Amino acid sequence: MTTIQFPDKLKWGAATASYQIEGAAKEGGRTASIWDVFSHTPGNVKNGDHGDHACNSYHMYKEDVQHLKELGVDMYRFSISWSRVIPDGTGELNPEGVEYYRNLIQELIENGIEPMITLYHWDLPQVLQEKGGWENRETTEAFLAYANAMFQEFGGQVKKWLTINEPWCASFLSNYLGIHAPGKTSLQAAVDVSHHLLLAHGKAVQSFRDLVPDGEIGYAPNVGWLEPYSPNQEDIDACKRGMMWQKEWFMDPVFKGTYPETLVKLFAEHNATLNMEEGDLEIISQPIDMMGINYYTGSLGRYKEDGGLFQVEEIALDERRTDIDWPIYSEGFYKTLTDLHQTYGDVPIYITENGACYNHGVEEDGKVHDKERVDYLKQHLTALNRAMEAGVPIVGYIVWSLLDNFEWAEGYEKRFGIIHVNFETFERTRKDSYYWFKETVENHSFER
Numbered sequence: 196m197t198t199i200q201f202p203d204k205l206k207w208g209a210a211t212a213s214y215q216i217e218g219a220a221k222e223g224g225r226t227a228s229i230w231d232v233f234s235h236t237p238g239n240v241k242n243g244d245h246g247d248h249a250c251n252s253y254h255m256y257k258e259d260v261q262h263l264k265e266l267g268v269d270m271y272r273f274s275i276s277w278s279r280v281i282p283d284g285t286g287e288l289n290p291e292g293v294e295y296y297r298n299l300i301q302e303l304i305e306n307g308i309e310p311m312i313t314l315y316h317w318d319l320p321q322v323l324q325e326k327g328g329w330e331n332r333e334t335t336e337a338f339l340a341y342a343n344a345m346f347q348e349f350g351g352q353v354k355k356w357l358t359i360n361e362p363w364c365a366s367f368l369s370n371y372l373g374i375h376a377p378g379k380t381s382l383q384a385a386v387d388v389s390h391h392l393l394l395a396h397g398k399a400v401q402s403f404r405d406l407v408p409d410g411e412i413g414y415a416p417n418v419g420w421l422e423p424y425s426p427n428q429e430d431i432d433a434c435k436r437g438m439m440w441q442k443e444w445f446m447d448p449v450f451k452g453t454y455p456e457t458l459v460k461l462f463a464e465h466n467a468t469l470n471m472e473e474g475d476l477e478i479i480s481q482p483i484d485m486m487g488i489n490y491y492t493g494s495l496g497r498y499k500e501d502g503g504l505f506q507v508e509e510i511a512l513d514e515r516r517t518d519i520d521w522p523i524y525s526e527g528f529y530k531t532l533t534d535l536h537q538t539y540g541d542v543p544i545y546i547t548e549n550g551a552c553y554n555h556g557v558e559e560d561g562k563v564h565d566k567e568r569v570d571y572l573k574q575h576l577t578a579l580n581r582a583m584e585a586g587v588p589i590v591g592y593i594v595w596s597l598l599d600n601f602e603w604a605e606g607y608e609k610r611f612g613i614i615h616v617n618f619e620t621f622e623r624t625r626k627d628s629y630y631w632f633k634e635t636v637e638n639h640s641f642e643r
């Protein structure tokens with residue numbers, strides 16, 4: 196047996212997101228988000244699932260906090276439902292919505308758990324979508340007003356903030372591939388949305404410096420690792436293009452104040468122009484205090500002439516898959532982290548999401564034996580430890596997710612939680628992985 200030992204300074208956490216766990220979609224003054232509309236549109240989500248009730252965490256947050264307390268984590272990453280706190284998208288705060296998050300934050304702090312807030316985890320108020328949504332540059336101002344209101348309400352107790360979760364998913368997956376809300380298939384829309392998300396991020400960072408001067412702020416891009424299938428130049432170039440879509444397109448503007456010219460040109464060749472205004476990149480490249488990284492999977496990339504926009508196809512390294520059919524590639528996690536460190540320097544990194552989909556149910560013994568998830572976490576935490584030993588400034592690891600929840604277009608069938616949720620009764624059952632993670636957090640180490 197080998198002991199994987201982590202430095203005591205590494206923080207541990209668990210993550211969720213508002214639309215995926217809260218439910219109470221029509222309670223407490225909340226209005227519809229784009230995900231309410233998208234999930235209630237037939238054909239968009241498996242089994243016709245939606246977030247009307249989700250994990251019922253709006254009414255069960257105290258129990259969720261107890262699970263976090265007994266898990267022993269330092270922090271809990273959750274997101275705010277914009278349409279719960281500002282039902283019209285702009286203007287008046289909804290006191291009931293603000294009160295829910297105030298109570299949640301209070302409960303966390305009283306139980307010794309640090310809150311980490313994600314401002315935008317994909318649930319844009321539908322009212323704003325009807326005014327063009329993120330395609331409309333004015334939505335960046337609406338986001339700034341929302342962010343300022345949250346900084347003023349909660350900045351006294353909450354010191355760790357993330358602006359935008361997975362901007363690639365919120366722009367290209369949602370507006371070009373049509374797989375997530377609002378389900379558009381326009382490259383121009385996706386390019387506009389990606390720029391406006393980054394602009395909104397920059398505006399919020401600027402304002403945060405005044406409103407929460409003792410706080411830390413960043414954002415949480417997702418990276419799916421891609422490496423060449425062969426040493427052929429066409430495979431190498433195809434991989435670079437595929438990786439650039441998630442990495443350079445969303446990180447160069449923030450860390451270098453530029454967009455990758457290769458992609459600007461490639462998008463233009465497909466009639467999608469990057470519509471920027473003077474000063475946008477200066478706003479976007481405001482210094483940040485930390486970067487969240489969401490990592491799940493990696494694969495080999497091979498040139499394919501008819502392989503879509505980037506002429507690349509993803510080939511799994513072997514047959515190992517999770518239950519959402521994503522390849523398991525923990526070495527890709529190590530490579531992602533060392534690559535980001537080499538490219539963007541010593542910005543502190545929180546792993547803001549890492550986890551696996553395994554759909555185990557509750558067995559006769561009343562337990563959930565998710566050995567495969569424990570194995571996934573062991574492999575990826577081993578890779579993380581190697582990256583830390585290689586000098587990557589990783590400061591926290593936040594597992595996705597605390598609870599089985601609404602996995603977007605996949606619905607409730609795809610389970611990422613270390614706690615099982617019965618979506619009829621909302622009963623929580625701690626999985627074997629919960630107890631394994633608890634011990635790992637307690638010991639700052641595990642045996643493999």
Ligand SMILES: N=NNCCOCCOc1ccc(-c2cn(C[C@@H]3NC[C@@H](O)[C@H]3O)nn2)cc1
Nearest residue numbers: 212215361364368374417419489491548602603
């Ligand atoms: N790379 N190119 N692919 C082209 C073709 O993609 C087809 C499908 O694509 C994707 C890519 C990525 C995802 C995804 C899901 N999660 C998990 C959530 N993260 C935030 C949190 O809410 C979790 O629920 N993270 N990422 C889904 C679908």
